[in-house]
Amino acid sequence: MTPAAAVALQRAAGNAAVVHALRDPARRDGPPTPVQRFTVVQPGDNHYPLKGVLQERGEERRGRGRGEESEEPEEKGEEPEEKGETPREKHEPESRTDEHFPGQKSRRRIVHRPRNKPKRLRSFVGADGTANIVYKGDAPLRLAANLDLAIEDTGSRRQAKTFFATLDRIDEANERLKQLKGELSLARTQKYLAVRRPGRPLILWQVEPVASRYSASREETIEQRGLDARFAQRCDSIAASISGLPAPEIIGERRYADAVADLLGGLSTGRSAKRSAKRSKRKLDEARREGARGAGSADALTRELGKIIRKIMVARDDPARKKALTELYAELGLNQFTPGVSVGDLYMIKALDRKAASGEVDYHFATVVATSGPDHVTMENYARHEEEETLSSGDPQWYFQMYGPQENNQSFHQQWGWEERFVPGSKDGNRLVLTLLLHR
Known part of the structure; x- marks a missing residue:
């Protein structure tokens, strides 16, 4: 046939x-x-x-x-293949x-980075820049x-x-x-x-x-x-090239800030706390508008965002308030409770610390490319901090992944596991992790 x-x-x-x-x-x-x-x-x-x-x-x-x-x-030095x-x-x-x-498959090799000393680490590409493909x-x-x-x-x-x-x-x-x-x-x-x-x-x-x-x-x-x-290595760049959504990182950062403000408002009880939450959101909006006009600085926006993040972290780390926060995530469609997806929608998971800073790891994007009920396949890539010449284009390290409903612990948020990674006392630091869905 x-x-x-x-x-x-x-x-x-x-x-x-x-x-x-x-x-x-x-x-x-x-x-x-x-x-x-x-x-x-x-x-x-x-x-x-x-x-x-x-x-x-x-x-x-x-x-x-x-x-x-x-x-x-x-x-010599290459790891044996798995059975x-x-x-x-x-x-x-x-x-x-x-x-x-x-x-x-990732294998250990020496990576020669332009601004750093050579380092031996795990890499999905060989010294020639081609992906380590194993069938x-x-x-x-x-x-x-x-x-x-x-x-x-x-x-x-x-x-x-x-x-x-x-x-x-x-x-x-x-x-x-x-x-x-x-x-x-x-x-x-x-x-x-x-x-x-x-x-x-x-x-x-x-x-x-x-x-x-x-x-x-x-x-x-x-x-x-x-x-x-070949696609871009950066997660936001490959997401933009697939979805057609320009600058998803900018849209995602605004959505993260809005979600943080909404969380604070939802957690606030009593007149005084609600007034405080409204003031925080107003200051955040003002700092954003001033920055857009060129009259303010990014530092002002970061300071206001950091203040709100710290308040939410207090609630997150309080066992008595954890259930209320989880219910608020569900109400706002955040983290494992993101709504249903369609082809072209983008996941963004973002993690900021108490000062609204991120270091090398800030966010990750994944674009939905196929769906079946609650289950769906995404296409992804991310900056590997190894070979920098393919950050914006020409990179072979893209891959596919499947996610499902949160009841089976298969949501994008749960599979990435950043909430368990960025916790108090961890080597990666304590951060507020939020997953958002950007609809197309």
Whole structure:
């Protein structure tokens, strides 16, 4: 069956017909293994999806894929590959079902930074600036509740370079991305996952990014696809290029300040406290307006913001007031209680200390690129403080991640875990962490 025929069959007769055509003969008999509404499915489970590759010449490769370790000699000092991983240079992945899951992996290397001494640290790129791509044949999968989105469930030292989705989810995402007029679109490859469930199995196609930019010098649009795609390293820059929202960091900083003022107002009880909260918000607005006119300084705004942050921190660290603060987060749609998302929406998590300062770590953005009910996939990157020439463009370290509802501890805010990181007495310092959603 050719890819075109598979797509036509799916659109005409549904996913079940495609799965029946692709399924191994030995596995066609009998009812499919029931799949419940789970979050993560492990390799070897009975309901682990069937994997396959549709070749252009009509051949079909199927199988679960067991993965394999690299037999190549390792460079001196390089860490051994994890079980089930295959280095990119060993095999051509387009013809194998045991290399379904490309991911970038951090390895220790010496980084030569322009304004600092060379330092040995963990990096997702090699000395030549290319991403450390490692393929896995089998990997834990995070599945949407509707089973129409899937992504590798990675750890902290590995980041997914693709995800899987049904044609409907891909089409919906691309329609919205086109409306946003950003640089990103999504393309499916020949690889697929066949997710079996009672009634109607689903075909999820592997999805990779396509970066499209107009070149004035060449007078044409240049496209980069898959692992060749390049975006900005800075989280706000890549978010702007995908969502089409200019200067999200400026919008986000204002929203953070507004949220802090709203929190103070909501926490204030009694006439005196409420009057104090209103005065603080008024002073914050005045400092912002003065700064916009060039009549004031950024220091004035920072001082006013710091005063409010300190008051909220007192409430946050008071066990008797913690519940009230959590309820206020929910009322204002902050942190794990951010509202439902659409393709193009941006998450921003921001952390400021008692003086409204942040140091090297200030905020992080993530752009929603696919949705399925409460579950959604984002595309992200962040400044790694290693190679600075790709901060604004040309960086290969972008990745995908899936988030879900806060009831399952899978919200963007909970997964990033900054509230547990920036606490009193920690090495990173005590900060007020807020997550906001910027709608497009």
